[in-house]
Amino acid sequence: LLQTFIPPPLRQYIDRGLSMLWERLFPSVDPYMEIQVDQNVAGNHSPNELYKEVGVHVGSLRFALHTHDRLRAYKWEASEPISLNLQDNDSIEDSFDGVQVFWTNAVTEKGNAENNGASTERSFILRFLKTDRENIVPAYLDHVSKVCADIERENSQRRIFTNSYGNWEENSFNHPSTFDSLALDAGIAERIMADLQAFSKGKSFYHRNGRAWKRGYLLYGPPGTGKSSLIAAIANYMLYDIYDLELTKVSENTELKSLLVRTSPKSVIVIEDIDCSVKMSNRDGETDDDSKEGADSNSSSRLTLSGLLNFVDGLWSCCGEERIFIFTTNFKERIDSALLRPGRMDMHILLSYCSFHAFKKLARNYLGIQDHPMFFELEKIMTKSSVQVTPAAIAAMLMSNQDNPDAAISEVLAAFSIVNESTCQISVGSILDDRFASQRSVETTVNDKCASQISHRKSKRHYFRRRIPGFFRKTKHLDQLFTSRT
Numbered sequence: 001l002l003q004t005f006i007p008p009p010l011r012q013y014i015d016r017g018l019s020m021l022w023e024r025l026f027p028s029v030d031p032y033m034e035i036q037v038d039q040n041v042a043g044n045h046s047p048n049e050l051y052k053e054v055g056v057h058v059g060s061l062r063f064a065l066h067t068h069d070r071l072r073a074y075k076w077e078a079s080e081p082i083s084l085n086l087q088d089n090d091s092i093e094d095s096f097d098g099v100q101v102f103w104t105n106a107v108t109e110k111g112n113a114e115n116n117g118a119s120t121e122r123s124f125i126l127r128f129l130k131t132d133r134e135n136i137v138p139a140y141l142d143h144v145s146k147v148c149a150d151i152e153r154e155n156s157q158r159r160i161f162t163n164s165y166g167n168w169e170e171n172s173f174n175h176p177s178t179f180d181s182l183a184l185d186a187g188i189a190e191r192i193m194a195d196l197q198a199f200s201k202g203k204s205f206y207h208r209n210g211r212a213w214k215r216g217y218l219l220y221g222p223p224g225t226g227k228s229s230l231i232a233a234i235a236n237y238m239l240y241d242i243y244d245l246e247l248t249k250v251s252e253n254t255e256l257k258s259l260l261v262r263t264s265p266k267s268v269i270v271i272e273d274i275d276c277s278v279k280m281s282n283r284d285g286e287t288d289d290d291s292k293e294g295a296d297s298n299s300s301s302r303l304t305l306s307g308l309l310n311f312v313d314g315l316w317s318c319c320g321e322e323r324i325f326i327f328t329t330n331f332k333e334r335i336d337s338a339l340l341r342p343g344r345m346d347m348h349i350l351l352s353y354c355s356f357h358a359f360k361k362l363a364r365n366y367l368g369i370q371d372h373p374m375f376f377e378l379e380k381i382m383t384k385s386s387v388q389v390t391p392a393a394i395a396a397m398l399m400s401n402q403d404n405p406d407a408a409i410s411e412v413l414a415a416f417s418i419v420n421e422s423t424c425q426i427s428v429g430s431i432l433d434d435r436f437a438s439q440r441s442v443e444t445t446v447n448d449k450c451a452s453q454i455s456h457r458k459s460k461r462h463y464f465r466r467r468i469p470g471f472f473r474k475t476k477h478l479d480q481l482f483t484s485r486t
């Protein structure tokens with residue numbers, strides 16, 4: 001009844017009152033029980049892992065530790081940060097699912113100091129009401145182990161592995177990218193973080209539904225829109241290691257299999273530029289080839305798309321749990337349809353050119369400003385303009401004017417107009433992309449681009465003549481470029 005109807009803070013007082021009353025009424029019956037976690041495993045003197053975990057957990061109860069006047073400071077390993085802990089025989093309170101528990105750092109001297117037979121025995125003693133036994137064992141102890149594992153992962157160095165001659169080469173991973181440093185369209189970061197959270201807590205969900213505990217993301221978009229940065233942000237957010245799988249260095253399915261079975265759980269497996277990293281036949285193609293080559297045994301051992309898919313969601317996907325697969329590409333339309341099939345990659349995430357929302361994030365990160373009088377103009381021009389600039393290009397502009405927000409924003413404003421007028425000149429890639437999408441000839445594509453830009457130019461020139469010093473000099477140059485191109 002208490003646990004159901006009374007809120008936790010009040011319940012603690014009532015619990016305590018009731019247990020004091022109980023002790024008065026029945027002094028010989030202790031309502032509490034204890035679990036002792038010794039430093040060494042009894043009998044064989046090997047260290048007790050749980051003792052270390054409890055130490056880390058108790059040290060993480062910072063809020064409670066602030067109430068103690070005398071603490072102990074230590075490091076488990078030289079490279080780790082300083083931890084605080086209780087003095088000998090001090091106690092600290094913790095709560096779990098509304099249940100109150102107490103940890104005591106128990107130290108007892110055993111034996112006789114005079115004849116050198118003295119020894120110190122250390123343990124943590126967990127004390128809680130007997131009525132809470134079912135909530136504590138094993139759920140609370142599991143929770144302590146998990147907190148310790150999370151803290152250790154947080155403090156430990158992230159690692160990045162890359163494949164070379166069939167083996168993984170390890171390096172430390174220090175990429176500082178986070179969801180906070182990424183400039184994405186509104187809502188994307190939140191959607192990915194929510195998905196990652198659900199994934200990390202979803203072990204029982206995945207198992208209940210007969211699914212391998214893994215997640216797949218396809219990141220696609222033009223170069224410089226933050227695909228690789230997002231991968232780093234995901235790894236940093238999840239505290240996972242990264243396996244950067246270079247498919248061009250893998251020659252056959254067996255090598256791929258042997259590499260993937262040697263990846264650890266809690267890791268991100270990345271294949272960048274999946275469309276061009278290796279020429280893999282799709283499943284139909286593979287069958288055709290095999291039938292053509294008949295008895296050629298080599299044909300079955302080369303690297304195929306189905307070999308890869310077998311790991312992504314085939315039988316082998318269950319080997320090693322809690323893994324995230326991320327594929328990236330600049331050209332989603334060039335990816336084999338087998339990879340895009342619904343359910344194969346859980347999320348398809350488009351990282352596109354810089355929106356005003358993303359720009360504001362970049363301005364906050366690079367210039368340290370939340371708002372600026374020129375933002376209004378910029379938002380208008382960014383929303384209306386057909387110009388597309390990548391976050392990487394804008395980040396570079398802001399970085400070169402870090403101490404002068406006015407100049408930085410002027411440069412961005414100019415980019416959105418001037419780049420527009422010179423798109424044909426500076427971005428052959430965009431002409432090819434457009435042509436690829438619309439199947440028109442290069443000439444028609446270029447003409448269309450130029451025509452639309454020229455019609456806008458007059459008003460833009462007027463606008464920038466007022467706004468940006470030196471604009472005339474730039475447009476003169478652009479006029480030349482334009483004339484020659486048109």
Ligand SMILES: Nc1ncnc2c1ncn2[C@@H]1O[C@H](COP(=O)(O)OP(=O)(O)OP(=O)(O)O)[C@@H](O)[C@H]1O
Pocket residue numbers: 181182183184221222223224225226227228229230330351391392393395
């Ligand atoms: N959305 C973004 N937010 C913040 N910075 C970004 C963003 N996109 C790109 N950048 C900056 O531009 C640089 C290049 O970005 P990144 O390597 O992540 O792009 P990419 O999409 O992986 O490009 P490619 O397709 O060529 O691999 C990064 O160092 C990063 O600082």
Ligand SMILES: [Mg+2]
Pocket residue numbers: 227228229272
């Ligand atoms: Mg990249």
